[in-house]
Amino acid sequence: MTASVVDLLREALGDRVDTTESALEAVRADKSGHAARGRALAVVHAERIEDVQAVLRIAHATGTPVVPRGAGTGLAGGANAGDGRIALSLARMNRILEIRPDDLLAVVEPGIVNADLNAELARHGLWWAPDPASRAISTVGGNIATGAGGLLCAKYGVVRDAVLGVDVVLADGELVRLGHRSVKGVTGLDLTSLMIGSEGTLGVVVGATLKLRRLVAGQARMLTASFADVRAAAAGAAAVTASGVQPAIMELMDAASLAAVHALLSLPAPTGRESLLTVQTDGPTAADDAAQIAQVLEDAAGRVRLAADEAEGEALLQMRRSLHPAMERLGTTLIEDVSVPRSALPAMFDEIVRIERDYGLTIPTVAHAGDGNLHPNFVFRGPEVPDVVWRAADDLFRSALRLGGTLTGEHGIGVLKRRWLRDELGARQWELQRDIKRVFDPTGILNPGVVFAD
Amino acid sequence: MTASVVDLLREALGDRVDTTESALEAVRADKSGHAARGRALAVVHAERIEDVQAVLRIAHATGTPVVPRGAGTGLAGGANAGDGRIALSLARMNRILEIRPDDLLAVVEPGIVNADLNAELARHGLWWAPDPASRAISTVGGNIATGAGGLLCAKYGVVRDAVLGVDVVLADGELVRLGHRSVKGVTGLDLTSLMIGSEGTLGVVVGATLKLRRLVAGQARMLTASFADVRAAAAGAAAVTASGVQPAIMELMDAASLAAVHALLSLPAPTGRESLLTVQTDGPTAADDAAQIAQVLEDAAGRVRLAADEAEGEALLQMRRSLHPAMERLGTTLIEDVSVPRSALPAMFDEIVRIERDYGLTIPTVAHAGDGNLHPNFVFRGPEVPDVVWRAADDLFRSALRLGGTLTGEHGIGVLKRRWLRDELGARQWELQRDIKRVFDPTGILNPGVVFAD
Numbered sequence: 049m050t051a052s053v054v055d056l057l058r059e060a061l062g063d064r065v066d067t068t069e070s071a072l073e074a075v076r077a078d079k080s081g082h083a084a085r086g087r088a089l090a091v092v093h094a095e096r097i098e099d100v101q102a103v104l105r106i107a108h109a110t111g112t113p114v115v116p117r118g119a120g121t122g123l124a125g126g127a128n129a130g131d132g133r134i135a136l137s138l139a140r141m142n143r144i145l146e147i148r149p150d151d152l153l154a155v156v157e158p159g160i161v162n163a164d165l166n167a168e169l170a171r172h173g174l175w176w177a178p179d180p181a182s183r184a185i186s187t188v189g190g191n192i193a194t195g196a197g198g199l200l201c202a203k204y205g206v207v208r209d210a211v212l213g214v215d216v217v218l219a220d221g222e223l224v225r226l227g228h229r230s231v232k233g234v235t236g237l238d239l240t241s242l243m244i245g246s247e248g249t250l251g252v253v254v255g256a257t258l259k260l261r262r263l264v265a266g267q268a269r270m271l272t273a274s275f276a277d278v279r280a281a282a283a284g285a286a287a288v289t290a291s292g293v294q295p296a297i298m299e300l301m302d303a304a305s306l307a308a309v310h311a312l313l314s315l316p317a318p319t320g321r322e323s324l325l326t327v328q329t330d331g332p333t334a335a336d337d338a339a340q341i342a343q344v345l346e347d348a349a350g351r352v353r354l355a356a357d358e359a360e361g362e363a364l365l366q367m368r369r370s371l372h373p374a375m376e377r378l379g380t381t382l383i384e385d386v387s388v389p390r391s392a393l394p395a396m397f398d399e400i401v402r403i404e405r406d407y408g409l410t411i412p413t414v415a416h417a418g419d420g421n422l423h424p425n426f427v428f429r430g431p432e433v434p435d436v437v438w439r440a441a442d443d444l445f446r447s448a449l450r451l452g453g454t455l456t457g458e459h460g461i462g463v464l465k466r467r468w469l470r471d472e473l474g475a476r477q478w479e480l481q482r483d484i485k486r487v488f489d490p491t492g493i494l495n496p497g498v499v500f501a502d
Numbered sequence: 503m504t505a506s507v508v509d510l511l512r513e514a515l516g517d518r519v520d521t522t523e524s525a526l527e528a529v530r531a532d533k534s535g536h537a538a539r540g541r542a543l544a545v546v547h548a549e550r551i552e553d554v555q556a557v558l559r560i561a562h563a564t565g566t567p568v569v570p571r572g573a574g575t576g577l578a579g580g581a582n583a584g585d586g587r588i589a590l591s592l593a594r595m596n597r598i599l600e601i602r603p604d605d606l607l608a609v610v611e612p613g614i615v616n617a618d619l620n621a622e623l624a625r626h627g628l629w630w631a632p633d634p635a636s637r638a639i640s641t642v643g644g645n646i647a648t649g650a651g652g653l654l655c656a657k658y659g660v661v662r663d664a665v666l667g668v669d670v671v672l673a674d675g676e677l678v679r680l681g682h683r684s685v686k687g688v689t690g691l692d693l694t695s696l697m698i699g700s701e702g703t704l705g706v707v708v709g710a711t712l713k714l715r716r717l718v719a720g721q722a723r724m725l726t727a728s729f730a731d732v733r734a735a736a737a738g739a740a741a742v743t744a745s746g747v748q749p750a751i752m753e754l755m756d757a758a759s760l761a762a763v764h765a766l767l768s769l770p771a772p773t774g775r776e777s778l779l780t781v782q783t784d785g786p787t788a789a790d791d792a793a794q795i796a797q798v799l800e801d802a803a804g805r806v807r808l809a810a811d812e813a814e815g816e817a818l819l820q821m822r823r824s825l826h827p828a829m830e831r832l833g834t835t836l837i838e839d840v841s842v843p844r845s846a847l848p849a850m851f852d853e854i855v856r857i858e859r860d861y862g863l864t865i866p867t868v869a870h871a872g873d874g875n876l877h878p879n880f881v882f883r884g885p886e887v888p889d890v891v892w893r894a895a896d897d898l899f900r901s902a903l904r905l906g907g908t909l910t911g912e913h914g915i916g917v918l919k920r921r922w923l924r925d926e927l928g929a930r931q932w933e934l935q936r937d938i939k940r941v942f943d944p945t946g947i948l949n950p951g952v953v954f955a956d
Binding site for chain 1: 605704787
């Protein structure tokens with residue numbers, strides 16, 4: 049059977065079927081540190097929609113599980129392909145099919161890297177707003193599959209707000225086109241939104257019609273504010289939100305993450321429990337907004353530094369961007385992704401401090417403070433997540449839910465968070481979601497075990 | 503059987519069950535002019551979630567169809583209750599449960615009128631952006647059920663962009679809470695979006711967590727530009743869109759609609775085929791934006807009039823707001839709702855001119871020109887839509903689809919457009935949607951015949 053599936057794939061797809069050890073090894077893992085058990089049957093490098101359809105037809109006929117995969121930058125194990133799976137890579141389907149400045153839309157293949165798309169769009173004075181921290185390496189299809197967020201979401205929205213339609217190959221290989229090209233459209237149920245964040249469990253996204261924005265005019269402004277501890281920084285962020293001035297970016301780094309970044313960049317160590325807010329304003333009122341925010345943060349006992357120019361602003365933001373490499377130097381990192389209502393940010397940081405104490409861990413944490421999305425980093429040695437980390441993570445999730453938040457703001461459920469899914473959804477909603485999955489995938493070949501446990 | 507359903511309702515809900523002739527007559531129709539055949543069994547005026555659950559439990563046990571209803575301002579016949587139905591009115595569930603300026607959210611019951619909510623929000627410096635033309639009389643729950651749009655959508659989004667979560671009573675009476683209170687959240691499938699625009703076919707929305715904006719600061723600016731004909735006005739609108747300056751409102755009235763409004767307001771008749779664009783700009787760059795747009799429109803051969811102050815601006819907008827009363831004076835009106843990519847607006851107006859000629863009709867048309875959503879008005883005498891109007895509407899829908907557009911931008915499918923649903927969705931997507939409907943409503947008691955034909 050195993051041999052025959054690969055034979056069928058080779059017959060249909062020729063050398064786009066890859067069974068080299070390096071390819072099979074590469075698709076086992078994503079950036080979460082988690083790796084699937086065993087080896088996939090093959091990696092198929094799809095180059096066109098018909099390739100995807102051919103794979104699904106074979107998978108459907110043989111009952112073989114398929115794991116769709118973009119750049120493999122996910123953080124929840126949702127694209128990891130192990131024993132018995134076909135890994136279906138969309139990375140080569142990376143063309144921009146259409147850019148329409150007059151309609152503010154682009155039609156793209158799923159494998160295009162977010163930053164590559166935006167480089168091209170910029171030539172037309174346009175951009176696609178979703179900006180996950182991985183945008184230099186993650187694909188638009190992956191951004192859609194996870195419902196990615198990023199730094200700019202409070203002001204410019206998430207992926208769900210920036211997709212007009214998706215073309216999807218269904219479990220049996222049929223192609224459907226969901227959504228529309230117009231700003232408005234309410235014909236039937238909103239299956240486009242249903243597909244966003246579905247993590248490969250409902251179909252394979254082979255094309256997307258994206259809602260664009262015009263590039264924001266004028267010079268962005270950047271400032272940082274350092275605080276005595278993370279509680280004070282979180283309170284500063286809450287004060288900015290309450291002031292009504294809308295930053296484009298507002299990032300918070302706690303003492304442990306700031307210290308790690310300083311070490312990576314060979315900067316002098318921060319003092320005590322120093323924590324940092326990094327704020328960017330943009331648009332026609334960028335300068336005024338930055339001045340107002342600076343005042344709010346000074347009133348909240350922050351030490352404010354306003355960047356004099358773009359270069360200095362970029363240097364300040366570089367600190368935040370260095371967080372992931374800084375974590376990698378400390379060990380294996382499980383990056384969590386809870387999200388809470390903005391006003392609950394200080395309370396959520398209190399919970400993290402408590403969890404650090406209760407479990408004897410250090411949990412360097414950064415937050416998209418403008419939208420209440422926190423990334424606590426559990427750092428450990430070796431390939432296996434220690435049990436104490438899972439117990440602390442469990443406590444973390446339950447704390448977020450208690451505060452009116454969610455398990456995952458932007459990374460998705462994947463395999464790493466599925467055991468908490470029912471806690472957030474409730475039994476009945478979980479059943480509805482699983483039944484919808486069955487409508488799309490009655491035989492269970494689409495990314496089985498992801499989101500919904502086997 | 504019929505008697506026993508009403509008996510069961512009365513037993514559970516007492517005098518909230520209304521079987522007066524006037525109530526049964528009122529729920530037969532909405533603002534579309536369409537009325538359901540026969541009479542509902544009863545109208546239930548739900549006052550709390552438990553009432554809705556009681557109705558659904560009885561409906562589930564007895565296999566009785568339920569038609570949820572807000573203010574009855576729909577334009578597609580989606581809330582019309584006839585023979586054998588229970589009309590479930592949410593109008594009395596009209597409380598605001600929570601307003602959180604710090605989290606930019608409000609939690610409301612579904613029956614609150616959009617304008618009433620916004621009046622209260624304004625006291626906190628906040629607003630809920632969806633602004634259907636019916637906002638003075640339509641409910642938030644109805645706005646959600648239809649996925650309503652409005653005038654401000656190109657700049658400020660549609661309902662889908664402004665709802666974080668919904669509480670829904672399912673077909674068997676169980677309550678589920680969908681969505682989240684945080685800006686970000688990707689836990690499982692996006693059932694909140696699935697519920698938006700589902701027109702009562704998946705469940706009954708009994709609560710909503712709304713995403714708010716802060717009131718836009720500063721003075722809005724208003725201008726009109728009159729053109730020799732509708733083609734020229736549409737080209738003017740396209741030029742504004744292409745210029746990159748984003749109006750808050752950009753409404754187009756063709757010659758027939760403008761003439762009807764002038765007659766209603768006792769103004770001198772417009773000359774020839776004169777058509778009008780009405781544009782509002784807002785925010786910190788409102789004055790500059792208005793000046794730029796005025797220049798673009800003059801370059802496009804428009805005669806521009808810039809309002810000197812707020813009162814004059816309001817008077818200009820009043821012209822557009824008088825369209826529906828003006829149509830009502832002409833006869834019974836079937837208001838259509840096609841939406842096309844913005845660049846296709848002039849081509850869509852060409853199609854309407856052709857359809858007028860081919861079918862010997864006058865079709866006064868207004869358009870939300872900033873987002874490509876057109877409302878052609880078919881005016882006729884008497885209660886029944888004449889066959890020629892349906893044939894012309896059929897041509898209209900097919901033209902919109904050919905131009906990359908949709909059947910309905912913001913009114914929904916209801917009963918009036920369901921026969922074209924499959925043309926837009928394709929057979930397979932239509933089946934997927936119907937199967938999802940069955941997941942939520944296996945026995946088919948939720949608004950049967952709406953969206954999906956019996």
